[in-house]
Amino acid sequence: MEININGLMKDYGERTVLNIESLLFESNKLYGIIGPNGAGKSTLLRIISGLEQSTKGEILYNGCVLNKPILKHITFMSQRHYLLKTTVFNNIAYPLTLRKYHKKIIENMVDEIMMDLQLFELKDQLAISLSGGEAQKVALARALIFEPQLLLLDEPTANIDPNSIKLIEKLILKRNKEKKGTTLMITHNMEQARRLCDEVVFIENGKLKVQGKEKQVLV
Ligand SMILES: Nc1ncnc2c1ncn2[C@@H]1O[C@H](COP(=O)(O)OP(=O)(O)OP(=O)(O)O)[C@@H](O)[C@H]1O
Ligand SMILES: [Mg+2]
Numbered sequence: 001m002e003i004n005i006n007g008l009m010k011d012y013g014e015r016t017v018l019n020i021e022s023l024l025f026e027s028n029k030l031y032g033i034i035g036p037n038g039a040g041k042s043t044l045l046r047i048i049s050g051l052e053q054s055t056k057g058e059i060l061y062n063g064c065v066l067n068k069p070i071l072k073h074i075t076f077m078s079q080r081h082y083l084l085k086t087t088v089f090n091n092i093a094y095p096l097t098l099r100k101y102h103k104k105i106i107e108n109m110v111d112e113i114m115m116d117l118q119l120f121e122l123k124d125q126l127a128i129s130l131s132g133g134e135a136q137k138v139a140l141a142r143a144l145i146f147e148p149q150l151l152l153l154d155e156p157t158a159n160i161d162p163n164s165i166k167l168i169e170k171l172i173l174k175r176n177k178e179k180k181g182t183t184l185m186i187t188h189n190m191e192q193a194r195r196l197c198d199e200v201v202f203i204e205n206g207k208l209k210v211q212g213k214e215k216q217v218l219v
Helices: 041-049 088-098 103-116 132-144 162-179 190-196
Strands: 003-012 015-025 030-034 056-061 074-077 150-154 182-186 199-204 207-213
Touching: 003 041, 015 041, 015 207, 030 041, 030 162, 030 190, 041 074, 041 150, 041 182, 074 132, 088 103, 088 132, 103 132, 103 162, 132 150, 132 162, 150 162, 162 182, 162 190
Parallel strands: 030 182, 030 199, 074 150, 150 182
Antiparallel strands: 003 015, 003 056, 199 207
16 A cells, blocks of 8 residues: 655644655555654554544545545554453454454464464463563564555564564565565664665654665665
8 A cells, every 4th residue: 555645744732743744655665664762653653544633734545535445454553552351362363353254264364373473372361461572462463464455563573572573574574575565664673674674764853854775774
């Protein structure tokens, strides 16, 4: 899905936290969004996801303004993720259950992603009893499972151990290449941006500072 942003502003009270004149995310690419704490990265993703309204400006999704059918193709994994008070399996299956997939297909898809992220032994555990990193992996599995056309990830590997980071990166790359969806991923990990992203967007004080191939942006 192509995302075209024009004249986007977000104010909280007197303060403008986001002011982006123009920004284009092309279809099927994987973008890294980087910048200091408080720069406006999460705000940008929340607005693109439709969870939050901008103060001014326009975002076009494949040339259209956001509507219900488009929303169905977007997944957002927020920095503060919330799991449902049920098992790991049910949490990961949730986007598929919501879209009324057949039970057997749901089982196969959930099993596959649990294998990929080495979550299998947690299958029947209640989400509430998971460790922080485990819960984050479950939230990520839930975000990745239905193969969205636009995947928005807010610091997906913060608090994750090095081995699990490798699994997650592999899965993000695999999904991005195979399923041909656009991925926007906020990260503070420059090495990760270098490893994964086609392009990097650097945001500071709510403004777009640089956008380009990771080699041009990350020196
Ligand atoms: N609901 C709100 N009310 C007032 N200010 C807010 C609100 N949400 C965010 N802000 C402010 O907007 C600014 C941008 O926040 P945002 O969460 O987008 O930053 P970020 O770039 O994601 O930072 P981090 O790297 O720390 O996650 C911050 O200064 C934050 O305090
Ligand atoms: Mg943030």
